[in-house]
Amino acid sequence: MPIEVLMPALSPTMEKGNLAKWLKHEGDAIKAGDVIAEIETDKATMEVEAVDEGTLGKILVPEGTNDVAVNTPIAVILADGESAGDIKESGSQPAAAEKVAESAPPAAAENQKVPAEPKQAPSAVAQPPQPEQAPEPDFAEGTEMVTMTVREALRDAMAEEMRRDGDVFVMGEEVAEYQGAYKVTQGLLQEFGAKRVIDTPITEHGFAGLGVGAALGGLKPIVEFMTFNFAMQAIDQIINSAAKTLYMSGGQMGCQIVFRGPNGPAARVGAQHSQDYSSWYSHVPGLIVVSPYTAADAKGLLKSAIRNRNPVIFLENEILYGQSFPVPKLDDYLVPIGKAKVVRPGNHVTLVAWSMGMSYALKAAEELAKKHINAEVIDLRTIRPMDTQTIIASVKKTGRCVVVEEGWQQSGVGAEIAARLMEHAFDYLDAPVLRVSGKDVPMPYAANLEKLALPSVAEVVEAAKSVCYR
Amino acid sequence: MARKPAAMDDAAQRNSPNDDIGEALRLKLYRMQVELREAEQRAFDLFLQNLVKGTSHLSLGQEAIAAGFGVAMKPGDLSFCTYRGHAHTLARGVPVEKVLGELMQRDNGLMRGKGGSMHLTSVEHGVMGSYAIIGAHLPIACGAAWRAQYKGDKDVSVCFFGDGTTNIGAFHEALNFAVVWKLPVVFVCENNLYMEYTPIGDVTAVEHPAADRASAYGLPRIVIDGNDADEVYRAAMKAFEIARAGNGPSLIECMTYRHSGHSRADPAKYRPEGELEKWKERDPIKIYRERLKQFGVGDDVIEKINAEVMQVVNDATEACKAAPMPSLDILTTDVYADGGWAWRN
Numbered sequence: 001m002p003i004e005v006l007m008p009a010l011s012p013t014m015e016k017g018n019l020a021k022w023l024k025h026e027g028d029a030i031k032a033g034d035v036i037a038e039i040e041t042d043k044a045t046m047e048v049e050a051v052d053e054g055t056l057g058k059i060l061v062p063e064g065t066n067d068v069a070v071n072t073p074i075a076v077i078l079a080d081g082e083s084a085g086d087i088k089e090s091g092s093q094p095a096a097a098e099k100v101a102e103s104a105p106p107a108a109a110e111n112q113k114v115p116a117e118p119k120q121a122p123s124a125v126a127q128p129p130q131p132e133q134a135p136e137p138d139f140a141e142g143t144e145m146v147t148m149t150v151r152e153a154l155r156d157a158m159a160e161e162m163r164r165d166g167d168v169f170v171m172g173e174e175v176a177e178y179q180g181a182y183k184v185t186q187g188l189l190q191e192f193g194a195k196r197v198i199d200t201p202i203t204e205h206g207f208a209g210l211g212v213g214a215a216l217g218g219l220k221p222i223v224e225f226m227t228f229n230f231a232m233q234a235i236d237q238i239i240n241s242a243a244k245t246l247y248m249s250g251g252q253m254g255c256q257i258v259f260r261g262p263n264g265p266a267a268r269v270g271a272q273h274s275q276d277y278s279s280w281y282s283h284v285p286g287l288i289v290v291s292p293y294t295a296a297d298a299k300g301l302l303k304s305a306i307r308n309r310n311p312v313i314f315l316e317n318e319i320l321y322g323q324s325f326p327v328p329k330l331d332d333y334l335v336p337i338g339k340a341k342v343v344r345p346g347n348h349v350t351l352v353a354w355s356m357g358m359s360y361a362l363k364a365a366e367e368l369a370k371k372h373i374n375a376e377v378i379d380l381r382t383i384r385p386m387d388t389q390t391i392i393a394s395v396k397k398t399g400r401c402v403v404v405e406e407g408w409q410q411s412g413v414g415a416e417i418a419a420r421l422m423e424h425a426f427d428y429l430d431a432p433v434l435r436v437s438g439k440d441v442p443m444p445y446a447a448n449l450e451k452l453a454l455p456s457v458a459e460v461v462e463a464a465k466s467v468c469y470r
Numbered sequence: 471m472a473r474k475p476a477a478m479d480d481a482a483q484r485n486s487p488n489d490d491i492g493e494a495l496r497l498k499l500y501r502m503q504v505e506l507r508e509a510e511q512r513a514f515d516l517f518l519q520n521l522v523k524g525t526s527h528l529s530l531g532q533e534a535i536a537a538g539f540g541v542a543m544k545p546g547d548l549s550f551c552t553y554r555g556h557a558h559t560l561a562r563g564v565p566v567e568k569v570l571g572e573l574m575q576r577d578n579g580l581m582r583g584k585g586g587s588m589h590l591t592s593v594e595h596g597v598m599g600s601y602a603i604i605g606a607h608l609p610i611a612c613g614a615a616w617r618a619q620y621k622g623d624k625d626v627s628v629c630f631f632g633d634g635t636t637n638i639g640a641f642h643e644a645l646n647f648a649v650v651w652k653l654p655v656v657f658v659c660e661n662n663l664y665m666e667y668t669p670i671g672d673v674t675a676v677e678h679p680a681a682d683r684a685s686a687y688g689l690p691r692i693v694i695d696g697n698d699a700d701e702v703y704r705a706a707m708k709a710f711e712i713a714r715a716g717n718g719p720s721l722i723e724c725m726t727y728r729h730s731g732h733s734r735a736d737p738a739k740y741r742p743e744g745e746l747e748k749w750k751e752r753d754p755i756k757i758y759r760e761r762l763k764q765f766g767v768g769d770d771v772i773e774k775i776n777a778e779v780m781q782v783v784n785d786a787t788e789a790c791k792a793a794p795m796p797s798l799d800i801l802t803t804d805v806y807a808d809g810g811w812a813w814r815n
Contacts, residue, residue: 169620195620201650206609206643213613213627216598217548219620221613240603241610249591249599250581251804285805309807 002082003052004073007061008039009267010046013183015149015322017041018066019074028056030077032448037063037074051447054079070322138300138328138335145326153295153327154184154260154316157302158222160332162192165220168306171198171207172224172261181226182262182321208234208259212241215257215311222306225261228277228315234259235280242311243286258305260314263291264356264406265443265454267319274443274450276407278354281313282384282416288337289383291315293358295325297381300335308337315383317356340387342394346376349464350394352417353404354380357455360436361404364460371461373468383413391417392425399430400467404460409437431467436460491700493765495541499699500762501775502537503755506557508783509566513556513573517734521791522573526587527554531697531729534754535660536561538702539628542710546625548598550611553588555600558630562595567786576793583796584804598627605640607631608657612644615653615719626713627655628706634665636679645687645721652718656709659721660696662728667740681723689721696724697754700761727752 010017017039024036030050037048057078061068068074148156162168169192175185176199189197200207204225211221225231231238238259246254265274282289288310292298298316305312327333343358344365353361358379365375376394380387395401401421403414414435421433439453491499510530516522529536540561543549551558556569564580572579573587580592588602598614601607611629618625635641636659648655659680663670676682681691695701702724709720727749731738738746750756759772805811 201643201647203643203647205606205640206612206647209606209609209640209644210613210616210647213598213610213615214617214620215613216610217614217617219617236603236606237609241601241606245599246807247804248581248585248589249593250584251809252581252591252593253598254807256807285811288806 002057003077005075007068007070007072007074008048009070010041010044014041014070016067016069019061019063019068022059022063024056026056026059030054030056051451052077144329146329147324148295148327149322149324150295150298151184151321153299154302155186157299161303161306168220169196170222171200173200173202173226175224204230204233205237208237211257212237212255215255216253220256222258228261228263229273229275239284243284254309255311256309258312258314262318263315264317268447270445271442278315278383279407279412282413288312290337291355291383292381293355293379296327297335299327300333304334304337319356338382338385338387340381340390341379343379344377346374347397348374349400349468350398351375351377351402352380352391356406357404360455360457360460363457367461368464373464375464388420395421395425396428399428401433402463402467404436404455406438408440409435412437434463434467436463496762499537499541500758502540502561503533503699503758504776504779506533506536506560507755508779509560510556512783512787524586525733526573527733528730529554529557532660532662532726533557534699534702535696535724538699539706542703542706548596548614548627550598550607550629551600552631553602555590559590559597562597564592564595566783567789570786571790571793574790576790577796578793582800605635605638608640608644611655612648612653615655618654624714626710630658633659633661633670633679637674648719649687654713655719656713657721659723660726661723662726666732678723680721684721693723696726697752697757699758
């Protein structure tokens, strides 16, 4: 499968840059680590290194192009045996604010594929894809939509809730004067002042505990962690203090608080900055765990989280911050917590994902459609409470399920979904539930290793084909 | 109220403008200390009778601190306690029956058996929880103080902790931002000389584990006799005045001694010979009884208080013995704010 090279970001908050120069040309052989291009912003210049081996098949953005959005495909690398003719089929139109992950594992992984078992062709799969009933929308048909990034949607959600309720405030490292390490709190200090937008010292345990104490007294804090990796320092406050207090106190006092920030792998930041905590927090009674993919869900769910009277873990994603999605233009757009969403109907296999996992799942569904496998894609959106009903209803229809997560498999969210399907939909399953996940290693730094450690579209496609016995 | 004839100097002292405390408050302080002592002694007896089955950590010998602060605090002020928190909870006026009931895992307990000895909470009395993770409640107390500052309220948050807490990061994190943001919080270190079983001096860089660190946060070094309820009360009032005036936190190190072991399972064999006996000479209740006599309060008044407190503790014990265990249906209540554990479709 041809591999797209995406416009990289020089910093977590960069949204566009200039493609200064191509150092390789169409037809050149490329090794992993080769410098293929130079990009620049008003602040810095950076070399673009190839992650994959192959041949530079096509340059999609010519040198000298200004204001190229981050994550736009800028070139396509062909693996052995592929030709420029394959490029179209990969669907690499640069309509690509939403393109993120690269769509195939490195060649090494391809070569390690176990030969497939002889395949049965169940009748359901052999039939051509049929149009499904459209899923229930979160807002009325005909609602005006505006395009915005996840970053802006999160900011707007906080701003709207802070306007609505004087007890809501936001605190964290660099959230005020610097406008957020990832610029999610942009403009909040200017609108709400230093009393409600508070720069903390670097003390995760401390300011998480301070938020808990403020919440026990009736305020509604939004505590931003610069990343959830740092929240390991605060996990005692989150679990022992925030999640358990209502129960331990016999219902006397609860804790209305949102802990939010980017979760999971970003890019090239190494093992201590690249962990997915979805399953960690979802283990804990008393917590609510939300992890949106789109900007619309980010906005609607964060507003719901701020109003929720429980401690909410709101897991964002650094790579998604800069991606744009249509968001309904409504005065008060709320998405209910605990409701998964069928974002692509299908009847052959159910793909369940959330946050970045959705980008793999949706692309895999595209690929699968070309192979006449009609995948139903469910965006879980809330990890706890988990919308088991929506998953079961889908699996009763498809008989097959693949879960995509960036976290590790053992005791992961995918393991939980597989268990629930065993308990509640065993008789409907035509194949074992498969998990496509982060590999069972700390996140490596080198781009090619990192890519191999993450789930890929190709792995999702393979897993889906496998459960369809194709 | 019958009274021994007071000596002239006692009378002079009692009426002196220098006596900022006065008889009524002193009787309150005495009654409180006796209640804390008798209630905890009863908890220990009930443990020996196998009626308190879970873990418990007593503060026998440290009553003057909880009592001094408890009497100084106003309604609306908030207490944050540790797992050694029976005394601090009772000192806010929580009924003995509610505390013993919780220890005895009865339905009449403060949290109906859901929290136990280490998590005593009574929001209506301003007891905002007892925390069994060392250090965690210092930032939480700052958060409560933050709320007061945010709302423009005048209440003060008081955070009690042991000497062992001064070596955990949260102590330093909390002190730092309490000073940075001038939070109305009072940190009360009860230095009973042992972190659990190890002398605090063996594992701490400075002699006074709290007070000797105060200067790092621009706070005055305060060490007081934690076995003298008057001294504790005065230190508390001064700290509250600073906090209510918007001038920020205080850190007070109270020197004291734990008569019992760290927990119910600890016979405290690690103490040097004679140490306990020496400190028992400085038993806060003994000291205070002498103080009352010095101010002319008669033995009969003192004995009457003792008898009244004993009656309260006896009545509470009987009520708890008669109370049922928690009903099983509460296992799954109050996990989430809707009152249940549903939130899970």
